[in-house]
Amino acid sequence: MPVYSARVLVSLRPSVLDPAGEATRSAASRLGVEGIAKLRIGKAVELEIEAPDLDTARERLSLLSDRLLANPVIENWTLELAANGQAHGTSSPVGEG
Amino acid sequence: MTIGVVVFPGSNCDRDVRWATEGCLGVPTRFLWHEERDLTGLDAVIIPGGFSYGDYLRCGAIARFAPILQEVAAFVERGGRVLGICNGFQVLTEMGLLPGALTRNEKLHFLCEDTPLQVSPGHCQWLQGYGDGETIRLPIAHGEGRYQVDPSQLQQLEDSRCVVLRYQANPNGSVGAVAGLTNPAGTVLGLMPHPERACDPATGGLDGHRLLASLLG
Numbered sequence: 538m539p540v541y542s543a544r545v546l547v548s549l550r551p552s553v554l555d556p557a558g559e560a561t562r563s564a565a566s567r568l569g570v571e572g573i574a575k576l577r578i579g580k581a582v583e584l585e586i587e588a589p590d591l592d593t594a595r596e597r598l599s600l601l602s603d604r605l606l607a608n609p610v611i612e613n614w615t616l617e618l619a620a621n622g623q624a625h626g627t628s629s630p631v632g633e634g
Numbered sequence: 635m636t637i638g639v640v641v642f643p644g645s646n647c648d649r650d651v652r653w654a655t656e657g658c659l660g661v662p663t664r665f666l667w668h669e670e671r672d673l674t675g676l677d678a679v680i681i682p683g684g685f686s687y688g689d690y691l692r693c694g695a696i697a698r699f700a701p702i703l704q705e706v707a708a709f710v711e712r713g714g715r716v717l718g719i720c721n722g723f724q725v726l727t728e729m730g731l732l733p734g735a736l737t738r739n740e741k742l743h744f745l746c747e748d749t750p751l752q753v754s755p756g757h758c759q760w761l762q763g764y765g766d767g768e769t770i771r772l773p774i775a776h777g778e779g780r781y782q783v784d785p786s787q788l789q790q791l792e793d794s795r796c797v798v799l800r801y802q803a804n805p806n807g808s809v810g811a812v813a814g815l816t817n818p819a820g821t822v823l824g825l826m827p828h829p830e831r832a833c834d835p836a837t838g839g840l841d842g843h844r845l846l847a848s849l850l851g
């Protein structure tokens with residue numbers, strides 16, 4: 538069965554305050570890196586999944602992202618998916634939640 | 635009357651809760667290991683504070699899939715009473731038994747202090763021992779207690795009187811100063827403060843005693 542590699546990016550919804558991002562932005566300024574107008578912290582989850590085809594892999598990972606990796610009340614997610622050996626997200630459409 | 639207290643790997647208030655229910659109130663209490671499925675004979679279930687499964691991914695996100703919680707969801711369906719304290723409240727929102735989510739405190743600090751709360755018991759079965767608008771003091775101890783829900787849903791919660799506990803000083807920046815929520819049936823209560831730590835005058839007052847004593851009424 539083919540193996541697909543995937544990356545799920547989880548980010549806070551724009552309306553949700555990100556105090557850790559704000560604190561990091563302040564530290565950037567103390568480091569002397571100026572001009573950062575926005576800094577939001579999320580998560581990247583890297584996976585490999587065995588599935589009969591790309592669509593099945595996408596379906597399973599969408600369920601996983603929606604029900605476990607992200608909490609849709611406060612977070613959005615995007616899925617980058619490719620057959621092993623191919624670059625993420627370049628040869629396949631990108632799912633979004 | 636028998637109470638069950640859920641124990642996950644990483645729970646750390648389970649014994650405090652049992653001390654309060656069994657030691658202070660005299661209610662027979664048994665622990666429910668997260669892999670169990672047997673709620674036979676229980677009148678209420680308490681999901682205690684702590685760091686279930688290390689709070690990996692998000693607070694309560696992994697706990698939600700524990701076998702015991704599938705039984706707890708069915709217990710709620712049957713009209714059973716469930717109390718989620720601190721991490722237990724986070725778990726109840728992840729399970730979808732209460733709306734919204736608990737996120738990182740506005741000022742990032744872990745807050746460990748007594749805080750004044752306004753009680754609006756409404757139809758919440760756990761709060762019938764308090765007067766409407768009464769101010770009580772309970773300890774809080776959390777890093778991720780900032781309640782978050784979209785404005786229209788908050789309005790719905792307000793309209794249906796499901797916001798039953800509110801911070802007077804809003805230490806964590808919760809929307810609507812929400813400290814505790816009930817479900818439309820009034821059987822489920824989730825709150826960030828710790829009533830079990832306020833059940834004895836020697837250790838933090840008695841303001842939490844009436845909440846747990848509601849089980850006896």
